[in-house]
Amino acid sequence: MKCLAIAKKDIMMYYLKGPVVIFGILLPLFLFLAFWIGRELPLNFLMAGLISMTVFFASTSVSPVIAPWEGQMRTLLACPVSTSTIIFGDIIASLSFGICISLIPLLLAFCFGFTPNHNSCNTSGCLLLLLPGLAVLSLSDKPALDGHDDLIACSLSANIHKRNFHPCSGASSLGKGCFNAFSSHVFPDVARASFGMESFLSVYMDFIALLIFSVIFLILAIKLHERALLSRIF
Amino acid sequence: MIAIEAEDLKKRFGDVEALKDVSFKVKRGEVFGFLGPNGAGKTTTVRILTGIIKPDSGRARVNGYDVVEETLKAKEPIGVLPEVSNAYPDLTAWQNIMLIASLYGMRKRDAEARANELLKEFGIYERKDAKVRGFSKGMKQRLMLCMTLISDPEILFLDEPTSGLDVQSARMIREKILEIANERKTVFLTSHNMDEVNMMCDRVAIINKGKIVTIDTPEMLKSRVGGSVAIEVSFGERVELNMENAEKVGDKYVIYTTNPYKTICEVVDFARKSGAEIVSINTRTPMLEDAFLKLLEVEG
Numbered sequence: 001m002k003c004l005a006i007a008k009k010d011i012m013m014y015y016l017k018g019p020v021v022i023f024g025i026l027l028p029l030f031l032f033l034a035f036w037i038g039r040e041l042p043l044n045f046l047m048a049g050l051i052s053m054t055v056f057f058a059s060t061s062v063s064p065v066i067a068p069w070e071g072q073m074r075t076l077l078a079c080p081v082s083t084s085t086i087i088f089g090d091i092i093a094s095l096s097f098g099i100c101i102s103l104i105p106l107l108l109a110f111c112f113g114f115t116p117n118h119n120s121c122n123t124s125g126c127l128l129l130l131l132p133g134l135a136v137l138s139l140s141d142k143p144a145l146d147g148h149d150d151l152i153a154c155s156l157s158a159n160i161h162k163r164n165f166h167p168c169s170g171a172s173s174l175g176k177g178c179f180n181a182f183s184s185h186v187f188p189d190v191a192r193a194s195f196g197m198e199s200f201l202s203v204y205m206d207f208i209a210l211l212i213f214s215v216i217f218l219i220l221a222i223k224l225h226e227r228a229l230l231s232r233i234f
Numbered sequence: 235m236i237a238i239e240a241e242d243l244k245k246r247f248g249d250v251e252a253l254k255d256v257s258f259k260v261k262r263g264e265v266f267g268f269l270g271p272n273g274a275g276k277t278t279t280v281r282i283l284t285g286i287i288k289p290d291s292g293r294a295r296v297n298g299y300d301v302v303e304e305t306l307k308a309k310e311p312i313g314v315l316p317e318v319s320n321a322y323p324d325l326t327a328w329q330n331i332m333l334i335a336s337l338y339g340m341r342k343r344d345a346e347a348r349a350n351e352l353l354k355e356f357g358i359y360e361r362k363d364a365k366v367r368g369f370s371k372g373m374k375q376r377l378m379l380c381m382t383l384i385s386d387p388e389i390l391f392l393d394e395p396t397s398g399l400d401v402q403s404a405r406m407i408r409e410k411i412l413e414i415a416n417e418r419k420t421v422f423l424t425s426h427n428m429d430e431v432n433m434m435c436d437r438v439a440i441i442n443k444g445k446i447v448t449i450d451t452p453e454m455l456k457s458r459v460g461g462s463v464a465i466e467v468s469f470g471e472r473v474e475l476n477m478e479n480a481e482k483v484g485d486k487y488v489i490y491t492t493n494p495y496k497t498i499c500e501v502v503d504f505a506r507k508s509g510a511e512i513v514s515i516n517t518r519t520p521m522l523e524d525a526f527l528k529l530l531e532v533e534g
Contacts, residue, residue, distance in 0.1 A: 005336030013324050075321070075381070077286045078314035078391075079337035080306045 006089020267435035313387030372403030470511035
């Protein structure tokens with residue numbers, strides 16, 4: 001229950017902020033429009049990319065914001081809560097936010113008259129798809145937002161954008177090998193599958209990969225946060 | 235029964251040895267003052283005792299629980315008031331208090347009743363739904379005290395509770411601390427305000443350069459200063475008073491002596507001979523501040 005209190009605090013403090021919502025919805029929407037306008041592309045192809053991007057941007061947009069704002073770490077740490085509880089609370093908040101924000105493009109897709117081919121995949125996928133992005137969020141162990149981080153964020157965003165819209169099936173064997181190593185690639189793969197398109201891995205394999213990535217990122221997040229706590233206190 | 239116990243605590247930050255074998259015990263129901271100049275190791279000690287950081291070696295127990303091995307159990311009976319207000323600025327006063335109540339595992343109904351009681355007591359009930367961002371420093375500190383007391387802790391760690399506050403807020407907080415002390419709760423008080431420590435503490439530890447210099451009652455510490463009486467004298471013009479144990483403090487000289495009559499005569503003789511006018515002359519018993527400075531001076 002203590003992690004729920006942390007999650008509630010995170011949502012009120014960090015997630016319901018203009019920049020977070022703007023970065024989570026508007027940026028992917030404009031990237032989507034830039035990709036869509038002037039091309040004759042099927043709606044399911046575009047929607048899969050849009051959902052993937054929205055979830056990724058929404059979940060990662062908070063990480064550079066949350067750490068510098070969290071100047072109250074001493075207050076939390078003096079309470080009877082463990083570091084893991086604080087991180088789980090952050091993850092629950094991120095998960096709730098990610099679900100809500102990914103519903104927007106999903107609703108948009110339904111408004112365009114789109115019907116998903118893999119219902120089960122779409123419902124459970126909406127939840128599971130978020131996990132790696134959320135774990136990435138948790139990895140942010142110290143205040144960011146300097147020029148260097150912005151550059152990394154931009155290049156990463158460009159890469160993710162490209163990957164979200166370009167399926168990996170046509171890639172070289174090296175590219176296919178790399179596919180498995182990145183959670184951000186598995187993420188749109190399930191989205192594509194849920195929209196009835198060709199996926200590189202089977203849906204079950206994608207889910208397993210997502211779960212593995214989640215566990216790895218979670219463990220890494222706890223370790224990094226524990227190490228970074230001192231720098232956030234002093 | 236011992237509420238807080240530190241045993242040979244050591245802590246190093248890079249090349250700086252912040253704590254060197256710090257040991258002390260605080261009895262249950264005691265108000266324990268922890269004094270020291272800036273950078274002496276006070277905050278590091280408090281952070282170790284409250285489970286925020288781990289010592290490099292040594293042991294610390296709170297309520298009988300080891301703060302490293304049984305951190306959560308050690309934290310359950312404590313309330314911590316940090317020096318700087320750490321309330322969430324974008325949350326309301328009520329939301330901040332409820333957050334802390336949840337982290338202490340309090341039932342909602344109990345937490346709400348206690349929060350209402352505390353907010354009224356500290357005079358911020360009317361602002362309970364306002365965001366903390368707009369609070370004054372005094373209000374923030376009163377809110378922090380509400381957050382500290384919400385779980386009705388048995389052991390309180392108060393770090394500079396009245397630092398930089400207006401007279402009204404400072405007095406309100408002091409009165410509350412005395413009230414808590416009367417309830418036989420343990421208070422670990424870090425402060426630079428010697429009057430505050432003198433007024434409230436049963437015992438005082440002085441720490442300097444990471445080492446405990448002494449632990450004693452405020453009265454015993456005061457009695458350790460050179461003489462039993464301090465004579466304060468100020469002259470109408472700038473003079474050089476060459477007397478044993480005379481210290482220049484602002485526009486006055488303070489002379490510590492065991493024979494005030496003889497010392498006053500000597501001061502008057504000095505004034506006659508030098509033609510300096512005595513503006514004021516007072517005798518007073520040494521203050522805790524005198525003892526503090528003297529002990530630090532001896533320590534070098």
